[in-house]
Structure formats: structure tokens, C-alpha cells
Amino acid sequence: MQQLAERLRHAGARTLTGVVSDSGGVIRAKTVPARRIESFARSGMGASLTWPVFCVDNGIAMTPEVNVVGDLRLTTDLERAVVLDHGFGWAPADVRDQQGELSPYCWRSVTRRQVARLASLGIEALVGSELEFGLLGADGRLLGESDGWPCYGAAVYSGLSDFAADLCERLDAAGVPVEQVHAEYGQASSRSRCPLAHRWPRPTTCCSPAR
Helix, strand or coil: CHHHHHHHHHCCCCEEEEEEECCCCCEEEEEEEHHHHHHHHHCCEEEECCHHHECCCCCECCCCCCCCCCEEEEEECHHHCEECHHHEEEEEEEEECCCCCECCCCHHHHHHHHHHHHHHCCCCCCECCEEEEECECCCCCECCCCCCCCCCCHHHHHHCHHHHHHHHHHHHHCCCCECCCEECCCCCCCEEEEEECCECCCCCCCCCCCC
């Protein structure tokens, strides 16, 4: 664990953010300074028992069993950690109970169990996904709003080739290889899409923010 933490600091990590992707698809996180990377992985950071029932609108779907009483621990997976821009360390986290055991509310553990069940049936799980995003100009308006946004247009890529190259390189460095990039179709302007390579499921894979 110490070697993994030193690797991150040597790579320039100034902080480490541990993340979980919850049932609503919201990425929740806690962050520690670089000197506390080992603690984040070993004993973890506290998280209220309400974390599994946070809603996308910031409501809390509490029940008699799941409420503000009790505490969970978030422990980072340093083997999956990467260092992004400006020393921003990023790592997926497991959800554990106070005894250090995986919690029934751990989303990564659920994924692992499903992968294992498929493997027992002779099925290898490979998951593909894609990133879809909109682009804004310096004036804050959608690109293509005034002069058009042809779907799959070569002119769109030509004008954004530096951005697309940077995006592919950043994602690749973060362990998220891009299969292709193209301008998306639809009524809305500025939509772009990046299909990602299919792979064995890694819950909450590290991902570099697009700029």
C-alpha cells in the first residue's frame, strides 16, 4: 500500500479523491491531501449511512433501517488510481462497514459478484460505454448555434482537432482508451460522442475531465 501511495505522490499527486458511482448514477466523492493517501486506502474516510439512499435531487430516501444512524467507510483502490491535471489524484472506492468488511451497499462489490456469477456460467463480462457531451464557445454559447452543426461533419472535427487529440490523449493516460470521436446527430448543437473500448468491468474507472 505504501509503495502504491508513493507512486502516486511521485507522479505529482497533491490530493486523492475517492469516488463511488451511486444507484442514481451520481458520482459521490471525498478528498484527502497527498500525505493521507495511505489512510484513505487502509482505514478509509467516514460516510453517513445515508449515502446509499441519496437521490439525484439531493433528497434522502430514508427508511427505518437506512437513516442517519450509523457510519460507513470509503476505502480507495490505489491499484486503479491515476494522477490527472494539477496533481488531482482520482481513485475508485469501496464502501465498507465499521469492521472493514465490504458493505451490502458497496456498488463495486455488486458488480464484482455479477461478473463472478457470469464467469461461473462460462460467460466473460465485457462492458462498453461512451461519453456524450456538449461544447461551448468562449462566449458561453453552444458551438454550431449560429453556423450549423452537421452530424458526423468533417468540418466540425477539423475545427476541433486539437481539442479532440488532447481529449484522446488525456483519456488514454487515465486508462480510458477512446475508440473514436465524432460530432453527434440531433436537433441540439455542439453534441459530440466518444465511444470507449470494451473491457472487463472496472467499477468507477478513472476518467479525465474534458475541457
